[in-house]
Amino acid sequence: MIGLDSQARIWLCTEPTDMRKSFRGLSALVRNQLKHDPLSGQYFVFVNRRKTQMKMLYFNRTDYCLWAKRLEQGQFRVPSSAAGQRALTQTDLQLLIDGIEVQKYRQFKRFQAALPSFSALAEENALLREQLSAQSDAIRQLKHQLDWFKKQRDDDLKALEIAVRGQAAEISGGSTSSRQTSQPEPVSHAH
Numbered sequence: 001m002i003g004l005d006s007q008a009r010i011w012l013c014t015e016p017t018d019m020r021k022s023f024r025g026l027s028a029l030v031r032n033q034l035k036h037d038p039l040s041g042q043y044f045v046f047v048n049r050r051k052t053q054m055k056m057l058y059f060n061r062t063d064y065c066l067w068a069k070r071l072e073q074g075q076f077r078v079p080s081s082a083a084g085q086r087a088l089t090q091t092d093l094q095l096l097i098d099g100i101e102v103q104k105y106r107q108f109k110r111f112q113a114a115l116p117s118f119s120a121l122a123e124e125n126a127l128l129r130e131q132l133s134a135q136s137d138a139i140r141q142l143k144h145q146l147d148w149f150k151k152q153r154d155d156d157l158k159a160l161e162i163a164v165r166g167q168a169a170e171i172s173g174g175s176t177s178s179r180q181t182s183q184p185e186p187v188s189h190a191h
Contacts (some may be wrong), residue, residue, distance in 0.1 A: 007115055008058070009042045010088040012096070014081040016049035023064045026057045034085050038064075040118055045093065051075035054097070069097065077101050 004010070013034060021029065026046060027038035036042060043058045054076055056067040076096060079086060088096070095102065116124075 004043060004090055004093075005041065006090070009115075010045065010090065010093050011036065011042060012045045012078065012086045012088050012093075013047070013084065014078055014086055015084050017046035017055070019046075019048045019053045019055060021046075021055075023057070023066060026055065026066070027064065030057065037118070043093075045088070045096075047076050047078050051078060071099075074099055 030036050030038040030044050039059045045056045047054050052071045054069045058065050
């Protein structure tokens with residue numbers, strides 16, 4: 001069995017499904033017949049009319065995944081439902097896949113944490129996107145400021161270099177003239 005997300009819901013379509021359908025056809029069935037969002041991360045299970053083939057469609061963050069099983073013998077025991085769909089637990093799905101039908105069972109009360117609703121997840125996702133957008137804007141603004149400071153630094157360095165060259169030229173030009181005036185003149189000795 002594939003590893004399922006323990007927080008995601010599993011929906012069984014109790015109406016027979018044409019197994020020629022693939023990603024687009026099954027996601028359209030989820031949206032139009034089951035009235036769910038195929039991008040919600042939930043698992044959607046379909047069985048054909050002869051109950052010998054099963055497909056499970058789900059979306060895992062970035063793309064659709066399709067899991068399929070075909071029986072060489074026997075049939076999947078699909079319980080009927082007036083609504084055309086039925087919620088399953090992971091155990092129910094595993095029993096359905098393995099061909100095990102539990103005639104009578106008793107389940108004792110257990111603590112079960114509340115699952116976050118799809119709207120809460122969507123709201124959290126929207127908040128994270130806003131924060132990411134704000135951070136991206138701040139990074140862009142800082143980059144712009146950094147570019148401006150680099151340009152200012154380069155301009156200041158060029159101006160400083162020009163000033164230093166000018167002063168060096170003045171100093172070297174002024175020192176030759178001062179050397180000429182400060183040299184002693186030859187003294188003639190008259191006896």
